[in-house]
């Protein structure tokens with residue numbers, strides 16, 4: 001008998017039509033309200049759906065809090081920095097994860113009572129702003145140099161500050177810029193204690209672009225080994241371990257291929273599966289050593305599906321070439337030259353995708369929304385929707401050639417309003 005070899009299909013996987021239809025169907029069903037919003041406030045527009053946002057926040061929290069004794073959740077503001085969005089998450093019990101003085105100011109103005117400040121190269125001004133609010137802000141130190149700079153700020157004010165330390169979990173390549181290497185953890189802890197003004201409370205690590213939990217569980221295991229080599233004094237001081245963000249939405253990553261209308265999918269997994277695997281790794285490797293709170297910093301997973309972009313066709317130049325009223329400055333980078341997101345013609349809806357260059361109106365060829373649209377046809381003034389564009393688009397918007405669109409907030413199917421500029 002020939003030996004049976006498991007056939008592992010080689011990537012790339014192609015995105016199935018069923019998956020795309022399943023993804024676009026809810027938006028097409030709701031097209032009436034999106035068309036009403038475009039009619040009421042004009043085009044182009046960002047549309048924030050606060051009920052979707054609330055659902056994502058609750059789903060994320062439920063997945064982890066049911067599986068672990070003590071948890072806390074911080075929304076990574078950089079993934080979508082619309083203050084209204086962060087403000088809404090505060091109402092759902094999230095704290096905020098900020099990575100600059102600008103973001104910290106917004107979080108403070110929103111009234112956030114639990115803020116973590118993470119990121120490399122925090123300036124004296126940024127540290128001083130944080131130091132004014134030791135009751136609301138915890139600084140995740142990126143290096144010992146930063147611990148010393150923060151201490152000098154605190155000495156002037158004669159105050160103390162709660163801090164954590166970011167561990168580097170990827171010393172290769174450009175990710176080496178973040179945090180302190182695990183082999184320097186003990187000396188960093190001793191130095192923090194010696195500085196005398198910092199209340200050490202825990203550790204953080206973060207990896208991004210996780211389509212599944214494998215990378216995170218591998219580091220949790222390694223962290224267990226690191227912790228088991230640390231003295232009792234250190235383990236007693238640890239009040240939290242922050243395992244960062246980087247959760248990819250379950251639909252996976254969708255990319256263009258060199259064959260028109262054949263898209264590549266890097267499959268994702270559900271947040272429940274993330275929670276199951278990460279929680280069991282935490283219970284196996286971390287909690288036996290220190291009964292601490294586990295913190296989370298999701299960004300993309302929370303905001304991605306909660307914001308959409310509505311644009312309008314200005315000029316139909318050919319049957320397969322249209323110019324729209326919004327340019328790539330709306331998302332800040334040439335995203336749709338590599339990434340695939342279905343473009344929906346809400347005015348002439350259909351479940352079949354037609355080949356067509358859907359381009360923006362900037363004076364540059366690098367201004368693409370898509371290479372096709374779902375619709376029965378396309379004409380001037382049609383309203384197009386690019387759904388689920390909340391992550392790393394709005395934050396990167398820029399005033400380049402064309403103005404930045406306004407934001408409409410949709411609270412339920414019959415309640416929506418335009419955010420003040």
Ligand SMILES: *Cc1c(COP(=O)(O)O)cnc(C)c1O
Pocket residue numbers: 076078079097099118119206208209244245246247297298299300301
């Ligand atoms: C960017 C970032 C996050 C959020 O990452 P997502 O991929 O959006 O979930 C969380 N924590 C830190 C430290 C970050 O830099």
